[in-house]
Amino acid sequence: MKTLLSAAAAAALLAAPAMAEVKVGMITTLSGGGAGLGLDVRDGFLLAIAQSGRDDIEVVIEDDQQKPDIAVQIADEMIQSERVDVMTGIIWSNLAMAVVPAAVNQGVFYLSPNAGPSQLAGPGCHENYFNVAWQNDNLHEAAGAWANETGYTNSFILAPNYPAGQDALTGYKRFYEGELAGELYTQLGQTDYAAEIAQIRASGADSVFFFLPGGMGISFLKQYADSGVEIPVIGPAFSFDQGILQAVGDAALGVVNTSQWSKDIDNPTNAAFVESFEAEYGRLPSLYASQGFDTANLLLSALEVAEPSDADAFREALRAAEFDSTRGDFAFGPNHHPIQDIYAREVIREGDVFTNRIVGVALEDHADAYADECSM
Amino acid sequence: MIPERWLTFAVLVGLLAVALGALVMDRPFTITLATRATILALAAVGLNIALGQGGLVSFGHAAFFGIGGYAMGILAHHAQTFTPLELGPLTITGTKSMPVIWLTAVVASALAALLIGLLALRTSGVYFIMITLAFGQMFFYFAISWSAYGGEDGLSIYVRNDFPGLNTLDPIQFFGLCFTLLCLVLLFAGRLMRSPFGLALNAARQAPERVETVGLDPMRLRLLAFVLSGAVTGLAGALFADLNRFVSPAMFSWQLSGELIVLVILGGVARLIGPVVGAIAFVTLEHVLGDVTEFWLIWLGVALLLVVLFARGGIVGLVARRGHG
Amino acid sequence: MSAILIIEQVLNGLQFGVMLFLMAAGLTLIFGVMGLINLAHGSLYMIGAFAAAAVAGATGSFLLALAAAMAAAAAAGALVELTVIRRLYAADHLDQVLATFALILIFSEGTRWIFGSFPLYLDVPAALSGPVTLPGGIDYPRYRLALIGAGLAVAVGLWALTQHTRIGIRIRAGENDREMIAALGVDIGRLYTLVFALGAALAGLAGALVGAIQSVQVGMGEPVLILAFVVIVIGGIGSIKGAFIGALLVGLTDTLGGIFLPEFFKLFMEPGAATQTGASLASMAIYILMGLVLIWRPTGLFGARA
Amino acid sequence: MAEPLLATRGLTKSFGAVTASEDVSIDLRPGEIHAVIGPNGAGKSTLIRQICGGLTPDRGTVTLLGRDVTRMGTVDRARAGLGRTFQISSLAMEDSVLENAVLGALGAGGTPWRFWRPALASADLCARAEEALEKVGLADHRHTRCGDLSHGQRRQLEVAVALTLRPKVFVMDEPMAGLGAEGSARMTRFLDGLRAEAPILLVEHDMDAVFALADRISVLVYGRIIATGPQEEIRASRAVREAYLGEAS
Secondary structure, three states, X not given: OEEEEEHHHHHHOOOOOOOOOEEEEEEEOOOOOOHHHHHHHHHHHHHHHHHHOOXXXXXXXXXXXXXHHHHHHHHHHHHHHHOOOEEEOOOOHHHHHHHHHHHHHOOOEEEEOOOOOHHHHOOOOOOOEEEOOOOOOHHHHHHHHHHXXXXXXXXXXXXXXXXXXXXXXXXXXXXXXXXXXXXXXXXXOOOOOHHHHHHHHHHOOOEEEEXXXXXXXXXXXXXXXXXXXXXXXXXXXXXXXXXXXXXXXHHHOOOEEEEOOOOOOOOHHHHHHHHHHHHHHOOOOOHHHHHHHHHHHHHHHHHHHOOOOOHHHHHHHHHHOOOOEOOEOOEEOOOOOEEEEEEEEEEEEEOOEEEEEEEEEEEEEEOOOOHHHOOO | OEEHHHHHHHHHHHHHHHHHHHHHOOOHHHHHHHHHHHHHXXXXXXXXXXXXXXXXXXXXXXXXXXXXXXXXXXXXXXXXXXXXXXXXXXXXXXXXXXXXXXXXXXXXXXXXXXXXXXXXXXXXXXXXXXXXXXXXXXXXXXXXXXXXXXXXXXXXXXXXXXXXXXXXXXXXXXXXXXXXXXXXXXXXXXXXXXOHHHXXXXXHHHOHHHHHHOOOOHHHHHHHHHHHHHHHHHHHHHHHHHHHOEEOHHXXXXXXXXXXXXXXXXXXXXXXXXXXXXXXXXXXXXXXXHHHOOOHHHHHHHHHHHHHHHOOOHHHHHHEEOOOO | OOHHHHHHHHXXXXXXXXXXXXXXHHHHHHHHHHOOOOOOHHHHHHHHHHHHHHXXXXXXXXHHHHHHHHHHHHHHHHHHHHHOHHHHOOOOHXXXXXXXXXXXXXXXXXXXXXXXXXXXXXXXXXXXXXXXXXXXXXXXXXXXXXXXXXXXXXXXXXXXXXXXXXXXHHHHHHHHOHHHHHHOOOOHHHHHHHHHHHHHHHHHHXXXXXXXXXXXXXXXXXXXXXXXXXXXXXXXXXXXXXXXXXXXXXXXXXXXXXXXXXXXXXXXXXXXXXXXXHHHHHHHHHHHXXXXXXHHOOOOOOXXXX | XXXXXXXXXXXXXXXXXXXXEEEEEEEEOOOOEEEEEOOOOOOHHHHHHHHHOXXXXXXXXXXXXXXXXXXXXXHHHHHOOEEEEXXXXXXXXXXXXXXXXXXXXXXXXXXXXXXXXXXXXXXHHHHHHHHHHHHHOOHHHOOOEHHHOOHHHHHHHHHHHHHHOOOOEEEEEOOOOOOOHXXXXXXXXXXXXXXXXXXXXXXXXXXHHHHHHOOEEEEEEOOEXXXXXXXXXXXXXXXXXXXXXXXXX
């Protein structure tokens, strides 16, 4: 899957694109089970580019099929053949780890619209790498903080047995101050959680924290709701996002989840984004769409100041992050990861559609735990 | 129909020409694609020793591919982080030297093939297919939860490993290295096919009782074939990891085992050059169809069905007659 | 760990097992009668779940959704049998693996083409939602109990079908001797299509039943498919009884392994490491079980001796 | 009387309720052809499999050249000097006639563990294979693909592969099966000459061939040997005629 798309053509559907001066390579997941996330990032990104009205930005989009080797191959193609200036788009941490270090070492700028593995925030940070979404632990840390605020003192926590899952539990425990009623690692891709739910029921916990991205979360929530266990649940936004909420249905109603973005964050940029996204694509934007949108706007703001060919000036412009984020205040920390508010949201139903509403701020101006390990 | 030997020669020259052509036209990515095809071909040539000559339908060859990959990943990871690798009483420093990595990959995957083979070869037919699949899955889940080496995230190696006298980061030089290895392994596999061992192995596939009654043990023939096959696929795994500068449990996935079988059949089973043709066709399809449609896998599926149903000999079977001697 | 928790986990293992049986029964029947390895069986499971989600969304009726799931999967199965599978009976296992691997690609991407990349919604029917209190004070989801019941009913039904009906006798005859049954004047082609459609319908039913408590998405069939293969290999390929026993074994091993292995490692490791090690080993447990069974009996528990 | 080269003592094998071999004792002496006859389902195949390996008897022993081989596998029995042909040709159909014969020579020569030089480039392997092909009259077809051979030629090749082993004892399972009258006659002449090289335990349905070749005959019915002896004795035996030759009185 390969699309050559000039911003002008996307905006006005005009023919003949003008001579592109900036080339952006987007590697994202557009096929297979994880395609929903990549589609949202792509659509959010392209929406911002189109709204900018600039016709000198060329976006090359390719599908990584959620396979690291394909992603690396595409990255090689973009750097060696297309000679892109800036890369973006990767959804998954393992793909980011495969692509980003080599790419930034070859002088390309990389703006991450989603994945934020700890290595890239800590010892593996790089001056050309900017994360516009979050460091992977952030939302979990916020969940821990929110649990304290709510008064939970005995949490049962579970996540899949893989690095991001281990980071999630670590992140939660970093901020959560209560006791643990239980700690479980499930299988990656597991679809049946009856055994875990039985353990939760038997544990005497007063709250459940889980990180189960994608289909795993859908399965867990449906089964949990059906089990009759009434212990309140808290989790990061990934399982409550616009894309999958409709598949979870009633089972998610009332669940509190943490996110750096929500469609009801009250600022003009966000309102305009939500409205234009829905108008353009006929669906509500998701967390990922907002991240794609913000990534593009960050890029556009830097391009106002400098060309990527002038690497030092361009980098400074990125670091300044002079753009209107859908999240309101946005700044980069010393390791080029966001310092931002993280909200607690609650799942509600608006007519036929399930969505989220902010119920509070879990962490204010939150930075990540790895910045100290970054020597940039 | 042309003789098989000519086809083998033509395909290899063609592959080399594509890479050199891309060099002249300054299209380094085409060289990368050619390298990818070369490495996948090598893995499939390995599988073909077990599958084509031994008749062993291994649905778990990704295990060896992954072991080769992780041999590279682990050694290079320790070298790039300057941490020694503790193996019980033994302490090894990591290495970025390709020959050492290759040797490790070959030995490790051969050992794994020996163990798997000893157990799996007790079964036959569908059971063999399934038990090899089960072993592949075991490695897959193990790799996912092995957090010391990145688990699901895998391991990133920042700079390609070294080969004495070459700049391996230069696409054409790395291609040359892989291509040379492919040619050497093809030469070996070709000799093997007609050697006393190959003759006995092929007979063991067609008429195992006969082989027994002339006093040869088909099990031992198959076991050795399985080990050789695993070793070659392991070598390919190490190269694949170096091509991507990255290893992950995806190298152990059952889909990859399936794709390796696809390469062999697409090209032509038990034909020396078959897997190479299959790999070139696969990479080309992937790239060309992938540009045309998001749903290119549908068309790959259709192409595969047509080959299975109507072109039993694969692509090679369509164009070349089987050579003897 | 309380007795109640253990009983509940055994029930969970049982429920997982009977759902695996629905998948495995079709696979093993198709292998037993036609000698075919069908990797695309997981796709039929997925088709069942998608059909159920679509019909439940349109009509709101879970029963209609189940009927639609079985019909859609059976129709897809029959179609595939008539166009592709039929040509593979005489082929070797390698060709079958490959052709049905190709079918997975076509079905998966085709479904994504039609339904998009986002998961679909399918919920438990209202009448079966929520927990029920069992004797002994165990709260257990009503729907999961219904699944156990449905699975056992299908098992009994299949047993009755193969033992006591004319079609069942033909199926068993076909297993034993294809030429004889052809000589008896039974239209072997029609019998095969029927058996294939029956296996497909069971897979579709499983997909719909399980889809209600899991997520309905592209690629949902393959993990189940691999487990179902493990089941029939353990049970002995071609044996429905073996599939049943194998399914329960796998269901229980997987469920109980996930619970007890971490606890076991906690006896002599620190908790964090024990949880991880236990979880890793639990994810490999059924494959280890399969390996052990095959080393002990190379053709499975109830497979025909070579 | 010379020591038997091959002997079974009290071989018994049951499959569930069916007794396929019951107390079978049979021997094969140097230079003789000993035929085993019996109706379908008499247990001839089961007996052969116990003699050649592949099936372990419940009771009884098999001795080959004085060694007890009851627990040995097929491979080791072949190495110990047992040459066998199959009722249904078991040959590598994709390979040439010469390659099939070389396979036998490989087994006899001991080592298939050579990986570099082509098998057909080995002079001694080929010489041994050619010699066997010459004997059965297939030398002119050495480069024919085995799958392209006629049925009769495949039977000849079966024998040739066994010959390359230079066995001490032959066990042949219906070598005349499917051969026409002329083919049978030729095979009969050939086997007649072969007994000088090694004695033959011949399981055969073709009575003309049996009576033309056999020094002794054993009759197997329902897993039991009901009679063993020279031709005339068997022909005369009332029990045999009733049980087998269908001349029930």
